Amino acid sequence: MSAPEPAGAGARRPSRQRSAVLALLDDLDGFRSAQDLHALLRDRGDPVGLATVYRALQALVDDGQLDVLRSDDGEAAYRRCSPVHHHHLVCRSCGTTVEVTDPPVERWAARIAAEHGFADVQHQVEVFGTCTDCSRRG
Structure with missing residues (x-):
């Protein structure tokens, strides 16, 4: 197989x-x-x-x-x-989503994995909040 x-x-x-x-x-x-x-x-x-x-x-x-x-x-x-590795910032109210990249997050994930002996690591980071438009309406 x-x-x-x-x-x-x-x-x-x-x-x-x-x-x-x-x-x-x-x-x-x-x-x-x-x-x-x-x-x-x-x-x-x-x-x-x-x-x-x-x-x-x-x-x-x-x-x-x-x-x-x-x-x-x-x-x-x-x-x-997009096809490049990224994370999401998502509005809890309306669902507006912004793609973000952050090299420090990538370094942190690699460091944590190495400290614990993990290999072939993948990760997802989703950050939830309220966008400017929803904050104004709220």
Whole structure:
């Protein structure tokens, strides 16, 4: 049995459903749930099923084309993001999301991993707060 290809290696054949999900996400800002994406696809006249949307989203995450963010209640939300390693600053009220990079965070993660003997380390940092617009409204 051969080893699986690494994320982003294009191991999967493109499908109409994945293409439709990517095209939709290209038109949207912020993170969206699978249910939201399914409803928007159906509104556009694409008769894709919800289970197919979930499979397409997982494949796109596995291939490194989407980021996934889990809410406090465990619901996953998806967004098309840049291909470079980054983190997210997310508004708790409206969902506005800003991609950020921070070399000190990268150095900290590498140092902590090394101190504990971990190798092949990956990490995600999501910072939640309230954006300026929501703060003004609140």
